[in-house]
Amino acid sequence: MSAREEILGRIRQAVRDAPEVGIPRGYRTAARVDDLVGLFAERVDDYRAIVHVLPSAEVPAKIAELVRGRRMVVPDGLPEEWAGEAERAGGSLADLDAAGGVVTGCAVAIAETGTIVLDAGPGQGTRAQTLVPDYHLCVVRADQIVAGVPEAVARLDPARPLTWISGPSATSDIELNRVEGVHGPRTLEVIVST
Amino acid sequence: MSGTFLGMPGNFPKNAEKAVQDSQLRFNLRKATHTIRGKRASVVDELPDWQELRAAGKAIKDETLRHLDRYLVQLEDAVTGAGGHVHWARDAAEANRIVTGLVKATGESEVVKVKSMATQEIGLNEALAEHGITAYETDLAELIVQLGDDFPSHILVPAIHRNRAEIREIFLDKMAETPEGLTDEPAALAEAARLHLRERFLRSKVAISGANFMVAETGTLVVLESEGNGRMCLTLPETLISVVGIEKLLPSWRDLEVFLQLLPRSSTGERMNPYTSMWTGATEGQDFHLVLLDNGRTDVLADEVGRQALRCIRCSACLNVCPVYERAGGHAYGSVYPGPIGAILTPQLRGMGSELDASLPYASSLCGACYDVCPVAIDIPEVLVDLRAKAPHGRAERAGMRVAGWVLGNEVRLAKAQRLATRFRKLVPRRLPGPLSAWTDTRDLPEIPEESFRDWWERHERP
Numbered sequence: 165m166s167a168r169e170e171i172l173g174r175i176r177q178a179v180r181d182a183p184e185v186g187i188p189r190g191y192r193t194a195a196r197v198d199d200l201v202g203l204f205a206e207r208v209d210d211y212r213a214i215v216h217v218l219p220s221a222e223v224p225a226k227i228a229e230l231v232r233g234r235r236m237v238v239p240d241g242l243p244e245e246w247a248g249e250a251e252r253a254g255g256s257l258a259d260l261d262a263a264g265g266v267v268t269g270c271a272v273a274i275a276e277t278g279t280i281v282l283d284a285g286p287g288q289g290t291r292a293q294t295l296v297p298d299y300h301l302c303v304v305r306a307d308q309i310v311a312g313v314p315e316a317v318a319r320l321d322p323a324r325p326l327t328w329i330s331g332p333s334a335t336s337d338i339e340l341n342r343v344e345g346v347h348g349p350r351t352l353e354v355i356v357s358t
Numbered sequence: 359m360s361g362t363f364l365g366m367p368g369n370f371p372k373n374a375e376k377a378v379q380d381s382q383l384r385f386n387l388r389k390a391t392h393t394i395r396g397k398r399a400s401v402v403d404e405l406p407d408w409q410e411l412r413a414a415g416k417a418i419k420d421e422t423l424r425h426l427d428r429y430l431v432q433l434e435d436a437v438t439g440a441g442g443h444v445h446w447a448r449d450a451a452e453a454n455r456i457v458t459g460l461v462k463a464t465g466e467s468e469v470v471k472v473k474s475m476a477t478q479e480i481g482l483n484e485a486l487a488e489h490g491i492t493a494y495e496t497d498l499a500e501l502i503v504q505l506g507d508d509f510p511s512h513i514l515v516p517a518i519h520r521n522r523a524e525i526r527e528i529f530l531d532k533m534a535e536t537p538e539g540l541t542d543e544p545a546a547l548a549e550a551a552r553l554h555l556r557e558r559f560l561r562s563k564v565a566i567s568g569a570n571f572m573v574a575e576t577g578t579l580v581v582l583e584s585e586g587n588g589r590m591c592l593t594l595p596e597t598l599i600s601v602v603g604i605e606k607l608l609p610s611w612r613d614l615e616v617f618l619q620l621l622p623r624s625s626t627g628e629r630m631n632p633y634t635s636m637w638t639g640a641t642e643g644q645d646f647h648l649v650l651l652d653n654g655r656t657d658v659l660a661d662e663v664g665r666q667a668l669r670c671i672r673c674s675a676c677l678n679v680c681p682v683y684e685r686a687g688g689h690a691y692g693s694v695y696p697g698p699i700g701a702i703l704t705p706q707l708r709g710m711g712s713e714l715d716a717s718l719p720y721a722s723s724l725c726g727a728c729y730d731v732c733p734v735a736i737d738i739p740e741v742l743v744d745l746r747a748k749a750p751h752g753r754a755e756r757a758g759m760r761v762a763g764w765v766l767g768n769e770v771r772l773a774k775a776q777r778l779a780t781r782f783r784k785l786v787p788r789r790l791p792g793p794l795s796a797w798t799d800t801r802d803l804p805e806i807p808e809e810s811f812r813d814w815w816e817r818h819e820r821p
Contacts, residue, residue, distance in 0.1 A: 167446040171604065171652045175427040178660035185421040190410040191616065207629065257560055257594070277630040290642060291593040291635075295586065296560075314615035322576040322611050323440070325641045328618075328634035333586040335548055336626045337499035337515050338522055340390040343544040346498060346552055347559065348586025348633060 195311040200275045201356055204309050207278025211331025212344055213352040220357045223303060224248065227267060230301055230353065234264030237293050241286025242269065246303055253297075260292060265299030266349075271326075273309045274316045278331070280304060280354065281316060283324040291325055300349040302329075306358045363509065363693050369717035373690035374682075383687055386521045394678045397627025398731070404629075405619070414616045416735040419669035422574075422607050423659060429574035429607050430650065436577025440639020442646040449653050450480035456649050457482060457566065457599055458489050464597050466491075466564045472581065472591045473497035474568025475513060475672055476601050476651055478694040479707075482566070493566065494558060496587035498551050505532040511688025511696060513674040514625050519687055522547065548585075555587065565591035569602045570671065571617060572648075575610045578638045579648070582621060582631045592635050597645045604650050605659075605668040617671065620733035624673035654707035663744040667702050669734040674699075676728035676738060682721055691718065698728035702741040710749050719745035754793075776810040783808070 165173075197203055205215045218226055224245040231250040237260060238247045246267060253263035271283035280302055282288045294300055310316050320326060333348030344350065377383060402408050422429055434444045447453035461469055469486070471477065471493050483493040495504045502517035503510050506528045510516030517525070522542040529536050529550050536550050567588070571580040579600055581588050592598060608617065622631045640646045659665050677683045677697030688696035692714045693704040701718045710716040719742050728738045751759075765771050779786075783806040789798040797803075 167448045167452060167652075170448060171446055171650070171656060172427045172430065174652070174656035175430075175604075175659060178656055178665075179424055179426065182424050182662075182665075185417055185424050187417040187421055188410070188413050191407040191414055191619075192410075193615070210629075211632070261556075261560060274630075279630045284642075291589065295589045295593055313618050317612065317615040317618070322573065322578045322636065323638055325638075326634075326636040327589065328630070328636075329632070330628070330630035331632050333584070334632045335498050335544075335585045336394075337497070337502070337517060337585075338525060338544040338547060339386070340394045340515060340518065341544065342584075342626075342628070343548050345545060346548045346585035346587070347496075347555065347590055 191314075192312060193314040195276060195315075197275055197311040200309045200311060201306050201358060204273060204275040204278060204304070205354075205356055207275065208280075208331070208354050209278075211278055211334075211352075213278075213331050213354055215354045215356065217356045217358060220305075223355055223357045226355060227301065227303070231265065231267060234299070235262070237263045237266035237289065237297055239266070239268055239287055239289030239293055241288075242267065243287065246287075257292065257296065260296035263297045265301060266294055266297045267301040267303070268294055269303050269305075270308060272316050272319045273304045274311075274313060275309055276312045279316070280329045281320060282327045282329065283320060284326075285324070291327060294327065294329075295348060298349055299351045299353070300329075300332075301353045301355070303355045303357055306356060309356075368692065369713045370686075370690055370692075370721045371717065373692065373714075374686035374721070377687045377690050378685050380687075382521070383519055384685060386519055387684055387687055389521075390515070390518050391678045391684050394627050398624060398675060398678070399627075401623045401627055401629055405623070411616055411619055412733055412735055415620050415671075415733055416669060418608060418613050418616060419671075419734050420666075422609055423605065423665060423668055425609075426604065426607065426659070429609055430604060432574040433572055433577055433607060434650075436573075436575070437639050437646075437648055438577075440577050442577070442639040442648055445647060445649045447649055447651050447653070453480050453601060453649055453651050453653065454482055454485035457601060458486060458491065460597070460599050460647055461486065461491050461564055462489065464564050468492050468494065468558075468562065469564045469566050470494050470496050470558060470562040470591050470595065471500075472565070472567040472583065472588045473500050473516075474566070474601060475694055476568045476603050477566060478510065480601070480651065480653060482601065494555075494562075496555055496559070496591060497583075498548065498585060498587075501551060501555075502528055505529070509689055510694060512677060513672050513695065513697070513699075514677075515674075519689070555590075559587075559590040559594060562591075562595050564597045564599070565595040567591055567598065567600045569600050569606060570621065571614065572602055572607050573609075573611050573614065574607055576638055578611065578636050580614065580634065580636050582634045584626065584632045586633060589633055589635055592637065593642075595644070597647070599647045599649065601649045601651055604652055604655055621671055621673055624671075624675040624731070624733040658703075658706040661706065664702065664706050664741055666736050667699070667706060667741060669736055670699050670703065671734060672699075673733055675731040675733065679727040679731050680722075681725065681727070682723060686721070691721065693718075698722060698738045698742075699736070702736075702738055702745060705745055705749075710745075716749045719749055773810070773812055776812065779806050780809060
């Protein structure tokens with residue numbers, strides 16, 4: 165008998181008398197948050213990421229200021245006004261490693277947890293592009309922010325590769341205290357465009 | 359190379375006795391577990407619906423287990439449909455054989471690894487080494503354990519028994535290159551790990567991971583992490599092999615809305631861990647293999663009381679609150695699964711054939727703190743008591759219990775026994791002789807009262 169058949173057979177034998185289960189979903193699926201932008205900014209800041217909240221018209225100038233002098237990775241599909249006049253990095257792994265940062269948009273953001281989700285869609289780059297450079301500048305449009313985790317899960321497409329980002333790379337492995345900066349981007353800067 | 363726990367001699371009390379005499383270890387553990395307890399409590403209190411999430415988490419896992427066969431087949435279809443390959447492994451040896459074969463087929467002799475309990479459980483690194491394949495752990499704590507030729511002692515933070523000064527010593531001693539003037543500041547130690555692994559990440563062709571969750575409906579795998587080593591391993595190599603226990607399944611995509619709230623808050627005490635990766639099948643041109651591991655899980659599933667242990671999402675909240683773990687440390691449990699969850703999981707996965715495994719159900723004071731914090735409401739004390747009944751007991755103990763049952767099961771016999779004990783109370787020694795001295799070595803024998811409560815009641819209530 166194949167391992168597959170044997171394991172499935174053992175499972176059927178093991179649970180044949182187990183009771184059926186109902187799933188109570190009494191938790192919040194649509195949290196009420198009065199100030200989504202404010203809460204999101206506060207929670208991102210808690211992770212020691214840098215946050216700016218700006219009217220959309222001021223975003224391009226802010227990006228230009230932040231990326232000046234850096235060779236930036238600019239993913240396909242990023243709005244031209246966000247790409248700025250930064251010097252563009254190449255596409256090889258070595259280029260990414262040598263780049264001064266990456267600038268992206270996002271798919272959705274979560275206020276309660278201060279989380280940004282990338283789904284590799286237009287302007288979000290491949291997973292490697294947002295991982296290898298040491299600096300990640302992410303622009304979040306105010307209408308992309310949802311209150312809680314359930315709202316975000318409902319908006320996302322599981323067929324796409326998803327990366328949930330909550331603050332810069334960190335570790336709790338030394339005496340169980342959070343320390344920023346291991347293998348992922350050590351600086352996360354977020355612009356919320358209102 | 360870190361060691362394997364399989365076939366470890368001794369038993370829990372003996373191991374724990376050694377550990378509690380190590381004052382440095384006790385200091386490190388106390389500091390770390392108390393830090394994390396405070397953090398967990400504050401982010402859990404923040405959510406008004408924590409108990410509802412917990413109830414949903416428990417039920418979703420129970421539903422998964424009830425129809426595990428159906429959900430596994432659904433998962434297999436979804437992963438295969440998205441270009442991945444699915445393999446099934448009855449036990450550790452079969453899983454190791456499959457993974458070794460897959461790595462050999464790539465022609466590579468080095469692999470990078472994301473921290474995974476399942477691959478530790480099956481001793482994968484050692485199995486790969488036998489075939490000339492070197493596995494590099496990339497999680498900071500795993501790296502500390504691997505460089506220090508040590509054993510993991512915690513589910514989430516395998517090097518929890520090491521403090522910053524000890525970690526610095528290990529790095530200076532075992533890393534080929536460390537930054538000049540390396541201090542024991544956590545940020546400096548993290549920087550050293552970054553430099554040590556950077557090149558390896560960029561050139562590795564094969565990675566091995568586990569997964570926190572697999573979604574049957576969509577075939578999606580989910581890995582939660584902090585450092586970015588997970589993203590490096592999951593994203594950059596051409597071949598990705600994930601070894602995952604069959605119980606790690608969730609029925610539907612929507613179920614993640616529950617577990618992505620329960621797990622980070624319970625484990626690192628954060629609103630959300632820094633990075634979570636989700637992928638479905640072969641992604642961005644990668645070759646993807648999923649190895650589904652049984653290795654004793656179907657035996658656990660067959661046990662009506664014990665099967666709830668398979669709800670575990672490996673958050674380690676139970677370790678962090680356990681008074682026994684805090685003092686004995688993780689090594690005493692002789693398994694990759696230490697602490698309260700280990701005390702119920704290990705004897706079920708491995709059986710209670712060895713002295714060590716048979717002693718684990720007793721590695722608890724049954725205080726119940728583990729049950730209170732468990733995000734999927736595993737009643738660990740209930741399973742411990744059930745396992746104690748199933749553990750092998752010596753002939754003298756069984757005879758003693760039979761006599762006790764005979765006396766305590768009948769009120770006339772009990773009253774007679776109490777009067778007899780009262781009459782001879784002066785003759786009872788302060789310390790018991792022979793094997794019974796093990797009890798009185800560390801405890802006072804309770805004094806036998808002059809009169810039993812039953813007799814006192816009789817005297818006062820009768821007119």
